[in-house]
Amino acid sequence: SQQGEEDPQALSIQEGENATMNCSYKTSINNLQWYRQNSGRGLVHLILIRSNEREKHSGRLRVTLDTSKKSSSLLITASRAADTASYFCATDIGSQGNLIFGKGTKLSVKP
Amino acid sequence: DGGITQSPKYLFRKEGQNVTLSCEQNLNHDAMYWYRQDPGQGLRLIYYSQIVNDFQKGDIAEGYSVSREKKESFPLTVTSAQKNPTAFYLCASSIQTSGDTQYFGPGTRLTVL
Numbered sequence: 001s002q003q004g005e006e007d008p009q010a011l012s013i014q015e016g017e018n019a020t021m022n023c024s025y026k027t028s029i030n031n032l033q034w035y036r037q038n039s040g041r042g043l044v045h046l047i048l049i050r051s052n053e054r055e056k057h058s059g060r061l062r063v064t065l066d067t068s069k070k071s072s073s074l075l076i077t078a079s080r081a082a083d084t085a086s087y088f089c090a091t092d093i094g095s096q097g098n099l100i101f102g103k104g105t106k107l108s109v110k111p
Numbered sequence: 112d113g114g115i116t117q118s119p120k121y122l123f124r125k126e127g128q129n130v131t132l133s134c135e136q137n138l139n140h141d142a143m144y145w146y147r148q149d150p151g152q153g154l155r156l157i158y159y160s161q162i163v164n165d166f167q168k169g170d171i172a173e174g175y176s177v178s179r180e181k182k183e184s185f186p187l188t189v190t191s192a193q194k195n196p197t198a199f200y201l202c203a204s205s206i207q208t209s210g211d212t213q214y215f216g217p218g219t220r221l222t223v224l
Contacts, residue, residue, distance in 0.1 A: 030210050031210050033212065035215075040199075040218070040220070041217055041218065042117075042201055042203075042215035042216050042217045042218050043154075043201065043203075043213075043215040044215070045212045045213065045214070048212060088153060088154070090213075092209075092210025094210070098144075098156060098159060098169070098210075099210065099213060101146075101153040101154040102153050103151070103152055103153040104153055
């Protein structure tokens with residue numbers, strides 16, 4: 001079973017709207033990271049939140065972490081067509097230091 | 112420019128052939144990784160290396176082999192033992208394997224004919 005699972009699997013919104021994606025995980029983590037992948041390209045790191053942090057911001061991105069619920073959310077405010085991509089959460093559970101990636105949320109922002 | 116490169120971008124292989132995917136980084140990172148991504152799926156770890164001359168199997172290592180003779184290079188060989196090799200292959204690196212941010216290459220799409 002997946003350590004991290006994103007929800008929803010796909011999300012379609014209009015430009016200017018906010019987009020919220022969620023990630024749930026099963027075991028305790030050291031940190032949780034969000035990555036973005038444009039179609040057919042490599043992943044790009046967006047933000048890292050540590051287990052002792054509750055919220056982080058980076059530009060139009062806001063990430064929250066609730067360790068009691070084992071969940072995280074990524075909010076993209078005032079979305080743009082260029083935000084169209086797949087978004088993955090990755091958890092560091094400390095075992096050999098490797099990240100475990102979810103299956104991603106496919107975001108489509110219509111102009 | 113600092114970064115991580117993969118070549119080729121597209122690769123076609125006949126059944127029964129071994130092929131090698133290249134991954135190079137000039138970020139001075141100790142750790143390097145190979146992932147496989149199938150359509151609509153997340154990333155699955157094939158192999159990773161924490162330091163030169165050392166590497167460990169990931170979740171789906173069967174049918175793959177790697178080497179780490181230089182810090183900058185981590186080539187992946189897809190052998191004929193890999194039954195379903197058609198996929199998108201991503202290489203990444205990080206400062207260490209301690210849950211650090213990973214930096215990804217642009218990927219290689221392998222198709223078996």
